[in-house]
Amino acid sequence: MDRAEFRRYGHEFIDWLADYFDHIEQYPVRSEVAPGAILSVLPDTPPMQPESMEAVFSDFRKVIMPGITHWQHPGWFAYFPANNSPVSVLAELLTAGLGSQCMLWQTSPAAAELEERMMEWLRDMLDLPRGMTGVIQDTASTATLCALLSARETATGHTANQKGIDVPLRVYVTSETHSSIEKGVKIAGFGRENLVMVRTGEDLGMCPVDLDRAVKKDIDEGRHPACVVATLGTTSSMAMDPVDAIGDVCRKHNIWLHVDAAFAGTAAIHPDHRWFMKGVEKADSFVFNPHKWMLTNFDCSAYFVKDPEILLRTLSIQPEYLRTSADRQVKNYRDWGIQLGRRFRALKLWFVIRSYGIEGIRNMVERHIDLARKFSGWIDAGSNFERMAPQHLSLVCFRYNPGNLTESELERINKNLLERLNATGKVYLTHTTLNGIYTLRLSVGQRNTDVRHVNMVWELLNEIVKDI
Ligand code: PLP
Numbered sequence: 001m002d003r004a005e006f007r008r009y010g011h012e013f014i015d016w017l018a019d020y021f022d023h024i025e026q027y028p029v030r031s032e033v034a035p036g037a038i039l040s041v042l043p044d045t046p047p048m049q050p051e052s053m054e055a056v057f058s059d060f061r062k063v064i065m066p067g068i069t070h071w072q073h074p075g076w077f078a079y080f081p082a083n084n085s086p087v088s089v090l091a092e093l094l095t096a097g098l099g100s101q102c103m104l105w106q107t108s109p110a111a112a113e114l115e116e117r118m119m120e121w122l123r124d125m126l127d128l129p130r131g132m133t134g135v136i137q138d139t140a141s142t143a144t145l146c147a148l149l150s151a152r153e154t155a156t157g158h159t160a161n162q163k164g165i166d167v168p169l170r171v172y173v174t175s176e177t178h179s180s181i182e183k184g185v186k187i188a189g190f191g192r193e194n195l196v197m198v199r200t201g202e203d204l205g206m207c208p209v210d211l212d213r214a215v216k217k218d219i220d221e222g223r224h225p226a227c228v229v230a231t232l233g234t235t236s237s238m239a240m241d242p243v244d245a246i247g248d249v250c251r252k253h254n255i256w257l258h259v260d261a262a263f264a265g266t267a268a269i270h271p272d273h274r275w276f277m278k279g280v281e282k283a284d285s286f287v288f289n290p291h292k293w294m295l296t297n298f299d300c301s302a303y304f305v306k307d308p309e310i311l312l313r314t315l316s317i318q319p320e321y322l323r324t325s326a327d328r329q330v331k332n333y334r335d336w337g338i339q340l341g342r343r344f345r346a347l348k349l350w351f352v353i354r355s356y357g358i359e360g361i362r363n364m365v366e367r368h369i370d371l372a373r374k375f376s377g378w379i380d381a382g383s384n385f386e387r388m389a390p391q392h393l394s395l396v397c398f399r400y401n402p403g404n405l406t407e408s409e410l411e412r413i414n415k416n417l418l419e420r421l422n423a424t425g426k427v428y429l430t431h432t433t434l435n436g437i438y439t440l441r442l443s444v445g446q447r448n449t450d451v452r453h454v455n456m457v458w459e460l461l462n463e464i465v466k467d468i
Pocket of ligand 1: 234289301
């Protein structure tokens with residue numbers, strides 16, 4: 001592609017994206033293609049000769065678009081939000097164009113210094129302790145792996161990196177904790193058998209008394225408690241582990257406390273909705289994802305630590321070819337995470353925070369929470385549906401239950417209800433199980449979702465159940 005073509009297609013693609021955003025409601029939210037449909041029309045072999053951009057872009061529209069599930073559709077109520085915004089898309093374009101590898105300060109000083117300042121902004125926006133230091137990770141899964149590795153090194157006096165683990169190191173979670181923690185426990189060498197499930201209460205949050213009991217039992221039996229992962233806003237039901245009380249248990253037994261607020265963290269930007277952060281100053285590490293609810297397109301995960309020295313001691317590498325004369329004065333973020341190569345992610349944060357302002361982000365959070373409350377109110381007021389968990393922030397867990405059906409009938413009917421709702425193409429919700437019961441979830445968080453879309457879910461649900 002020559003420069004003139006680049007310019008022309010650059011304009012055309014932005015026009016196409018602007019039209020896509022304008023007309024996104026014409027697409028079914030969830031892709032309707034059958035498994036294998038896209039693969040079957042993709043050629044088996046790459047082209048030997050260059051193809052025109054005309055042909056490639058035309059295939060993008062014809063072949064790829066039908067297989068896209070539209071996370072930016074205002075009828076998006078599935079899983080969790082991954083909302084982007086026009087400004088973050090433009091910043092990503094600049095990031096791609098600059099093509100910088102931001103592994104060392106020297107490989108792009110502006111990227112390193114902007115990252116440092118953005119993490120300070122985010123820390124203050126969430127009202128995290130001022131002593132915490134942040135770094136951008138690709139995902140919460142990676143941030144949590146860094147926390148687990150730091151906990152492992154702390155628990156072994158920084159010998160595990162050198163010698164491996166020779167005592168059982170225990171990690172405490174609940175059945176509601178995100179699956180990335182189990183994955184991290186396996187990767188970091190703790191072993192799946194050392195992942196301890198602590199009982200949850202009725203609100204699906206971790207019971208600190210049970211945590212304390214489990215820790216004492218492990219100590220008595222010769223195992224070594226290393227890390228507790230507390231979740232603020234579980235993926236299934238937005239349950240909140242009581243970090244304040246959990247922090248006391250961790251301090252008493254000298255255990256690393258990692259807080260996973262990947263989903264809910266954005267709500268803490270709003271002072272009226274940060275109640276769940278109580279005790280967060282007791283955490284050794286904390287993660288939240290601007291790439292979920294904070295208008296910043298994937299990937300961008302904000303990881304904060306109380307003591308960066310532990311992270312650096314755990315992950316630092318010093319090959320000669322990466323040494324620079326500035327090393328003593330600067331942050332080289334290659335030592336703050338798993339990967340060496342790093343994208344310039346701070347740029348999109350800068351664009352988003354400056355163009356929305358803290359007020360703009362707070363207004364969005366307020367609007368989404370308000371919509372979830374509205375829906376929750378309709379569920380509670382009617383007789384055909386029931387709420388399945390406390391309604392926190394922007395998530396509502398519910399099911400159809402007219403009161404005269406067995407549990408297995410309820411499960412079958414709710415599965416059918418969800419499938420028929422999603423088949424309308426107008427909205428997309430997903431499910432979970434809570435205490436073994438099949439549950440539907442309404443997760444509000446797409447940038448353009450308004451009361452019309454939440455109304456639509458409610459109307460469609462009521463229409464479909466009449467027919468069931
Ligand atoms: N933790 C929680 C509570 C989540 O909801 C999620 C994503 O759903 C994750 C962790 C994993 O996030 P990521 O995709 O950034 O690794």
